[in-house]
Amino acid sequence: MANVLRNSAKFGFSGVLSQLSIHSRHGRECVSPCFSLQQRNNSTSPKIKVDLDNSTGVAVLRMQSPPVNSLSLDFLTEFCINLEKLEMDKSCRGLIITSVSTHTHTHTDTDTVTQSHKTMIHTITPPVCVVSQTLSKVSSTGLDIITLPVCVCVCVCLVSQTLSKVFSAGLDIMEMYGKSPERCGEFWKAVQEMWLKLYGSNMATIAAINGSSPAGGCLMSIGCDYRIMADNPRYSIGLNETQLGIVAPFWFKDTLVNTVGNRAAELSLELGLLYSAPDALKIGLVDQLVPEDQVLSTAQDTMSKWLAVPDHARQITKSMMRKQTIDKLLSNREADITNFVSFITKDSIQRSLRMYLEMLKSRKA
Numbered sequence: 211m212a213n214v215l216r217n218s219a220k221f222g223f224s225g226v227l228s229q230l231s232i233h234s235r236h237g238r239e240c241v242s243p244c245f246s247l248q249q250r251n252n253s254t255s256p257k258i259k260v261d262l263d264n265s266t267g268v269a270v271l272r273m274q275s276p277p278v279n280s281l282s283l284d285f286l287t288e289f290c291i292n293l294e295k296l297e298m299d300k301s302c303r304g305l306i307i308t309s310v311s312t313h314t315h316t317h318t319d320t321d322t323v324t325q326s327h328k329t330m331i332h333t334i335t336p337p338v339c340v341v342s343q344t345l346s347k348v349s350s351t352g353l354d355i356i357t358l359p360v361c362v363c364v365c366v367c368l369v370s371q372t373l374s375k376v377f378s379a380g381l382d383i384m385e386m387y388g389k390s391p392e393r394c395g396e397f398w399k400a401v402q403e404m405w406l407k408l409y410g411s412n413m414a415t416i417a418a419i420n421g422s423s424p425a426g427g428c429l430m431s432i433g434c435d436y437r438i439m440a441d442n443p444r445y446s447i448g449l450n451e452t453q454l455g456i457v458a459p460f461w462f463k464d465t466l467v468n469t470v471g472n473r474a475a476e477l478s479l480e481l482g483l484l485y486s487a488p489d490a491l492k493i494g495l496v497d498q499l500v501p502e503d504q505v506l507s508t509a510q511d512t513m514s515k516w517l518a519v520p521d522h523a524r525q526i527t528k529s530m531m532r533k534q535t536i537d538k539l540l541s542n543r544e545a546d547i548t549n550f551v552s553f554i555t556k557d558s559i560q561r562s563l564r565m566y567l568e569m570l571k572s573r574k575a
């Protein structure tokens with residue numbers, strides 16, 4: 211243990227984990243070589259926006275993947291890359307995870323059509339740059355060279371997309387429905403990676419839950435050190451997997467037990483309960499409720515209290531609390547993937563997922 215603590219002071223929590231387990235893929239040594247320490251951490255990528263305030267050392271990661279911030283393979287990959295970058299950045303000590311409620315997405319599109327220039331201008335607005343040109347083209351027979359008037363339209367337009375009031379709708383069900391075993395395995399590995407990185411982060415982490423947070427969204431929340439939820443009767447949170455006819459794996463269960471205790475976790479998991487914000491507070495699934503417009507500012511105020519504690523002391527303590535749970539998955543990763551793939555690809559489970567998807571759609575109609 212003394213060794214663990216010495217290493218922890220030297221490498222931080224993630225570093226200790228990678229020292230302790232040769233299977234660890236989320237320690238500092240395993241970072242993709244394309245990220246250097248010099249890299250700035252203010253990034254905007256399609257699904258996630260990260261802003262690091264260098265004066266406070268606090269990064270805000272905003273999920274912005276309409277319609278419901280579901281956790282697809284692409285989303286999870288992007289999430290892990292961002293987390294890894296922040297973990298590597300010594301100036302970043304705290305991370306707040308939240309969802310943007312509305313965002314404007316800048317969309318660049320290049321289209322080539324064999325229509326008149328005039329038609330093109332009418333169909334795509336607002337064109338920032340329209341280039342007309344004549345293009346020589348080989349006909350389908352390959353014999354005749356024909357010349358067509360072509361309008362190449364480079365259009366930059368702003369598309370406003372509104373996220374429904376969700377923090378995250380959890381794992382993207384479409385990643386588990388009708389997919390090949392290989393793809394399911396790849397997806398599950400990314401889910402594991404997201405949890406390993408978050409639960410084992412050296413940073414102080416706060417979930418600013420400004421919307422519903424079922425299943426994987428709840429996992430992401432309880433993977434943080436502290437949870438602040440909007441006091442809105444429309445929002446709910448919980449590990450509702452059994453309601454979909456699927457089963458939360460042992461590490462989802464362990465994280466929930468570590469958060470709310472065994473009895474509450476038992477009820478919660480077996481019944482697939484989604485809790486209102488006040489009920490979630492009652493069982494300790496979230497730590498604090500605040501009016502919706504104060505979720506982020508409260509998270510920022512709370513973070514300053516967490517960062518008042520010396521990093522090494524907080525990190526070593528966090529490691530002592532979470533290491534056993536993390537190691538359990540690290541030493542069973544491959545078996546866990548195999549279990550997931552064989553479970554999720556069963557006909558009966560696929561049927562349950564289809565019914566659930568239909569229910570989601572019919573609820574909308």
Ligand SMILES: CCCCC/C=C\C/C=C\CCC/C=C/C(=O)SCCNC(=O)CCNC(=O)[C@H](O)C(C)(C)COP(=O)(O)OP(=O)(O)OC[C@H]1O[C@@H](n2cnc3c(N)ncnc32)[C@H](O)[C@@H]1OP(=O)(O)O
Pocket residue numbers: 277278280374375376378379380381382383384422424425426427450451454456457458459549550553554567570571574
């Ligand atoms: C033998 C032992 C084995 C042991 C176990 C081994 C392995 C483990 C196996 C499996 C574990 C899997 C763990 C799974 C975890 C998950 O996270 S599953 C996902 C659970 N999520 C949900 O149940 C949430 C469902 N969504 C909602 O309840 C609502 O959408 C909402 C989030 C409350 C938002 O409501 P609203 O604003 O009204 O939006 P809509 O319902 O209209 O949704 C908009 C569109 O988004 C689609 N959508 C919603 N959620 C998801 C999702 N999670 N994935 C993909 N798509 C989603 C919805 O269908 C709408 O689509 P359309 O616009 O109709 O196309």
